[in-house]
Amino acid sequence: MRRRTLLGAAGLAALAAPVLAGAPAFAGTGGFTAATATRDTTGAYRLAWACGAARVTVTATTDPYATTGVAVGSGAGTGTLDVPAGALPAATRWYFRLVADGGDALVVADRSLGFASARNFRDLGGYRTTDGHWVRTGLAYRSNTLASLSDGEQAALTALGITRDVDLRNVQERHDDPDRIPPGVTYQVADVEDLTHGVGFHDGAVLTLVEAVALGLLGGTGNLGQRVAYPFLVDFTGADRAYRGLLTALAGEPGATVFHCSSGKDRTGWGSAVLLSLLGVPRATVEADYLASNTYLGNPTAVELSWLRAAFDEADSLYGSVDGYLRQGLALDDATIGALRTKFLA
Incomplete structure (x- = not known):
C-alpha cells in the first residue's frame, strides 16, 4: 500500500601478508572524528585526521588487519602527513593505521x-x-x-x-x-x-x-x-x-x-x-x-x-x-x- 612525512627503512620486514578471512576486528575507533588517505597521480599520499588525542602515530601496511607495519611518521591529534612517492615499495594496496596516544586505532586507504x-x-x-x-x-x-x-x-x-x-x-x-x-x-x-x-x-x-x-x-x-x-x-x-x-x-x-x-x-x-x-x-x-x-x-x-x-x-x-x-x-x-x-x- 502506498504511503507516500618520512619513511624509515627499518620495519619493511614487518609488512603483513594479504588480507585473511576471519581476521580480528579493528581496535576501537571512537576517538577519530575524521580521517582520509588520498593518493595523487605521482603516487604520493596525503593523510589527514582529527581526534581528541594529543598525538597520532601512523604505520603503513599491506594488510588492513595488521597491527604492525612500516613507521611513516606522526602528528598532532588533528593533523596531516605526507608520504612521498617512492617512499613505500610497490604493493597492490597500502593501508595506513592511525593510532592515537589514547589507544584508539583506525585504518584508512585511498579509495x-x-x-x-x-x-x-x-x-x-x-x-x-x-x-x-x-x-x-x-x-x-x-x-x-x-x-x-x-x-x-x-x-x-x-x-x-x-x-x-x-x-x-x-x-x-x-x-x-x-x-x-x-x-x-x-x-x-x-x-x-x-x-x-x-x-x-x-x-x-x-x-x-x-x-x-x-x-x-x-x-x-x-x-x-x-x-x-x-x-x-x-x-x-x-x-x-x-x-x-x-x-x-x-x-x-x-x-x-x-x-x-x-x-x-x-x-x-x-x-x-x-x-x-x-x-x-x-x-x-x-x-x-x-x-x-x-x-x-x-x-x-x-x-x-x-x-x-x-x-x-x-x-x-x-x-x-x-x-x-x-x-x-x-x-x-x-x-x-x-x-x-x-x-x-x-
Missing part, C-alpha cells in the same frame, strides 16, 4: 584501486557513521564492468582478498561482456532487471512512471530517462530480489566482495547507497559517494543527485523509511541486518 580497465573500482569503507563507528576498509568494493580486467588486475583481486563477485547486469550485458575474474572468486548473478520471475511492481507502474516524469520535469534534470528509472529500482520486484541477494551475500561472505553493473554508477550506485544507509552513514556522505562516480569516470554528468534522491523518495513513499524498505521491500531479517553491521562496522 581507488587505480584499475585502468575499471576506473570506478573503489572501496566502500572508510566512512564514519552518525553514531561514531567507521565502515571497515577492504571488505566491500563497488565497480563498473569487470569484463576487461588485465591479468595484473585479476591478480590484484586475489591479493585484496576478494572472494565473491556480484554482477547486477542484465542477461544481455553478461552475455556480451562476461566478467574476467581469477580462480577462487565465486561469481553471483543479481540481475536488477531480471524478468524470469515475472513482472511485478509494489505500486502501479503507470502511476510510478507518471509521477517520475512529472517530478523530473518540474525539478529539472539533464537526463529525464535516468530520473524516471531510479524509482523503479525500489518499485520493481525483480530489483528487490537482486538487492536482497547482494546484501545477503555481503553479510555471509567470509572474504571481501566486489559488486558492479556496467558503468558502476546507477544500479551499483543504489546498491552502495542502500548498504551505507543500513550501516548508518549520513545521507550527505552517501550522496557524496554516489556523486564520486562523476570524478572516477571522468564525466561530470555521469550521475545527478536528483536521480538518487528519487529512489530514496520512492523508498520513503512505499515503506516510510529506508529501514522499512530494507525489512519489507527487500525482506531482510534482523539476523542479516545484524550480520552486516557486525561485519562492516568498527
